[in-house]
Amino acid sequence: MEAVDKCGSIASAAESLGMSYKFVWDYLTRMRRILKKPVVVTRRGGAGHQKKRGGGGATLTPIARLLLKQYRSTERSVSTLLDKKARMLPG
Secondary structure, eight states: OOOHHHHHHHHHHHHHHTTOOHHHHHHHHHHHHHTTOOEEEOOSSSSHHHHHHOOOOOOOOOHHHHHHHHHHHHHHHHHHHHHHHHHSSSS
């Protein structure tokens, strides 16, 4: 989701991550099924649509932004805990 947010499209996000478009699309689809809400909103692209809509792309939904924020918070907490535990180890 972070790559989609940064790149502005699923295709660009997949490329930046070294993953296939299909893998990323399927991942986002699984998230939508689990949450019963979309995590991205897509805009149709292509030559015929670029002038009217500015090309294709994808943006995160509010639920996706909330999930990403909570994920980053949890990641920081775990990292802090691991750092504390590592300092307690002998040697």
